[in-house]
Amino acid sequence: MLVMGEVHTGLLQNSGEISESTCRQVLGITAGETVRVSRRPIVHALSPERLTGVDCTLPAASRSRVRGVGTVVSRCAVTGGRVAQGSSYVRVVRSEADRRLPWSHYLARPGVVEVLGKAKAADLAEGFTGDPTPGSPDGACLNLGAVSGRFLDLVQASPLLDRRAPFKIPRTSLRWVAETGEPSIRFTLHTEQERTLRLTHPGPFTPAVVDLCEDLATHDWLLTSLLVIVERARIGTTPGAAAVARLAPAIDHLLHLWMPAARVEEWLTPFWDSLERRPGFTRQWRSLVDRVRDQVAVNTLALLSASAETGRR
Amino acid sequence: MTPVHATFGEVAAERRIASVPLSHVSVELGHLYMEDFEAGPARLREQFRKVAPWLATVRSLWRERVPGGRARVSTCFLVDDYFSRFSTPAELVPMVLDAAAEHDLTIDYLARESACAQSDGVELARLVEDRLVDDPPPETDGSRPPVKETGWLCNGSRSPRTAPVQAMGKARPWEPPAQNAKRGHSIFVDVELWDERGPRRTWSCPFLAAVWQLLRLGLLRSDGRVPLPPVTLDGGWPRDWDELPAVVRLDPQAAPFSAYTTLSVLSPRFLPVELAVRTILSQVAVDDEVLRQVAGRSEGEGVRLEEELVDRISYVFV
Structure with missing residues (x-):
């Protein structure tokens, strides 16, 4: 049934x-x-x-x-x-x-x-x-x-x-x-x-269907968790260094785990593909990852220019 | 360039389940306890005298059932070296074989009961314990783990505990236990699987007998391998039970040890033990892949097997 x-x-x-x-x-x-x-x-x-x-x-x-x-x-x-x-x-x-x-x-x-x-x-x-x-x-x-x-x-x-x-x-x-x-x-x-x-x-x-569901669950959890971490970092309202410190766990523990459809049998990959078109899991993940990396980059630049400033004095 | 179809495999990611050669029926000619041994060879001869006609009957029944009449029947004999140690293989085995020969019986395989608990680094009893799936009473929805009395297994719901009467409280009246799959009235069975004294666990006789049945049905695997394959003994019988392999092949030409079905010819005094064995076996989840292997093989040679494994086990009580 x-x-x-x-x-x-x-x-x-x-x-x-x-x-x-x-x-x-x-x-x-x-x-x-x-x-x-x-x-x-x-x-x-x-x-x-x-x-x-x-x-x-x-x-x-x-x-x-x-x-x-x-x-x-x-x-x-x-x-x-x-x-x-x-x-x-x-x-x-x-x-x-x-x-x-x-x-x-x-x-x-x-x-x-x-x-x-x-x-x-x-x-x-x-x-x-x-x-x-x-x-x-x-x-x-x-x-x-x-x-x-x-x-x-x-x-x-x-x-x-x-x-x-x-x-x-x-x-x-x-x-x-x-x-x-x-x-x-x-x-x-x-x-x-x-x-x-x-x-x-x-x-x-x-059982390949179960593998697909578990794979989707893993990636949905990753996305949900990264969203929570980015939200907790309160980018824009907290000082750059503090925001980056809050984002660090995501860099250490989550960012490398995104491997959509890695364990999904070929005949089931079209299901993943259609979810990638709408709502677009990977699209949202990439945008979040970019946001995390941009924050780190901006903060690094700020630190560099601060230390250059100190050097000139 | 045409697209290339890539295939990638990882051995550690696959399940490999060995298959085991199978007879049509494995007949247990006897089960020797210390009390039987103490009663002397006459008791054994009496047992074999009773068994002989049943073995002949089973052979002819299977010859009729198997296309071409090529029935594979193997016989086995189990010696208890777990609950009590008596005699030595060198002394006992020839006596058993002689008594069997007097009634034209050939014992193809001899096994030690303690092997059903543990042998060659394989703890068969633990393996089976981990495969027990409790028979759920109605209203079991998975929200709580199964109600267990450690070391016991039953076929229904136990009587609620009747606590001693408290000073102010009312005594709770007795309520009966209930069998899950009862037909009208319950036959409630509660089996002790093991007990522990200090660090040592002693498996119960029915539990080891359940392991023995599964071994004879070729339904056990340990890390995908077939545990305790029969060994042909070189040289004489050892002087210590521990030196004897778990299952010894006595006749090199014998049909395979494990079989699609089993028959045990037993004294009626084993009836309660076998009821307990069936209670246990009806709650053992055999590996899906192993079940498929056996089903595929039997269908391949035109033998229809019972789906439920307890229905593949039969007895003659004489």
């Missing part, structure tokens, strides 16, 4: 970036399973996948009661030794039975949640990505955010991290829904930290 997921992204709680071997240890969350690491064009480490069992109501815009039983797939990732993610998703399918089956049935289909009874894909997609409707739904409703949040916590709580992050920046969450159909993508900013993504892709779902 559809696939829904949620990615939580945050700054790794460590003073500097961590090495590839530390990444492997931090993300080694299952015995006997290897952490996958790719080094080009940016170091990206991905934990083994783990499952969480659920039996609850699924979000539906119509607020009809739809029961789903199955497992959520989750994993953690660290990009550039600096950005941490917890990511979860479920493939929602119709159950052939109208009652809950023995648990071994669901474990034979990892990452699938089976819907007991009637449900419409559009209703669930709206329910999951739409703004929460007032009034709590009857019974417990699938909370992928909590699952992803716990996997991000798992990384952040690693004893290998010194928990002295260079700056404070909020986590962002990206809820996504993927369906098969005519290609389209819709990225929506809700509150400061909440984003949703509706994706329609040709052909059946593959």
Whole structure:
């Protein structure tokens, strides 16, 4: 029917970036399973996948009661030794039975949640990505955010991290829904930290779609964080040197991390490309980076002319 | 110039999962505990006498099922060297083999129970523990981590704790536990997986038996490799259990150790243990890729396998 997921992204709680071997240890969350690491064009480490069992109501815009039983797939990732993610998703399918089956049935289909009874894909997609409707739904409703949040916590709580992050920046969450159909993508900013993504892709779902969503989440977090840092620097109202000092963490820790679509399979790159045209993630990123660098340049010039002035006296 | 299509790969970024040779069925001819050993060879002979007709039946059933009648059946025998150490391989193994031979039984593979906990630097039990996915009671929405009683695993919701009556409080009446996938009424099972005394963890018999089943089904991997492949022994039987490889191949011509399905011929006194084993196995998430490998292979030779792994395990209680 559809696939829904949620990615939580945050700054790794460590003073500097961590090495590839530390990444492997931090993300080694299952015995006997290897952490996958790719080094080009940016170091990206991905934990083994783990499952969480659920039996609850699924979000539906119509607020009809739809029961789903199955497992959520989750994993953690660290990009550039600096950005941490917890990511979860479920493939929602119709159950052939109208009652809950023995648990071994669901474990034979990892990452699938089976819907007991009637449900419409559009209703669930709206329910999951739409703004929460007032009034709590009857019974417990699938909370992928909590699952992803716990996997991000798992990384952040690693004893290998010194928990002295260079700056404070909020986590962002990206809820996504993927369906098969005519290609389209819709990225929506809700509150400061909440984003949703509706994706329609040709052909059946593959985990490459999850990679795309995680890649978008990483870059949206980078952009959001850089905006926050630039805003905090209060360029123009604070003295140049002070503004530059506030911008320094971005130079040290963020600017080199921008690698859009680096890990996205070729057939999915048109989705990134269309987001690059509107709203233009890279365009905004470049303009921000230019702003940061211009501030540094102007401040350097000011310092140089000040010292030349002192020299002439 | 025409556009060049570039391909770039990184070995460390891929998952490589080894495949394992598979028989059609792995038959466990027996499981030897100290008490059986102490009862003497007569007890063993009695066990093999009971097993023999069932092995013959299984062979003929699979010959009918497999196109061309070329059924691959391997037999195995498990010796407990984990819960109690007794005798030595040099003394015990020939006795077991002789007793089997009296009933025209060939043991293809001999395994040590402690290997299911740890062997050759691979902690199989930990590996399986990390792959447990708790059977969620209704209203489990992921907002909280699964309710766990450390070291225990159940098939439903436990009875709420009944606290002792406080001076002013009211005693809470007992509420029953409930099985998640009950049909009308519950059969609630709560299994102890391990206990710890100081730093030492002792895995429970059902947990190790669950690992043993997974090993026989060829469904375990450690860093993508097949753990504890059978070893042919050069020279005689060692005098110490620790010197014996985890799984020993006794017949070089034997069909592969792991199989699509397993059959265990056991005394009915093991019934509660096997209920516990099934409770554990129905909460083990086997690697997706491994499941696909096995499914692909069996389909390739025209054998339809049960989807759920607990349905690939069968028993004869005699």
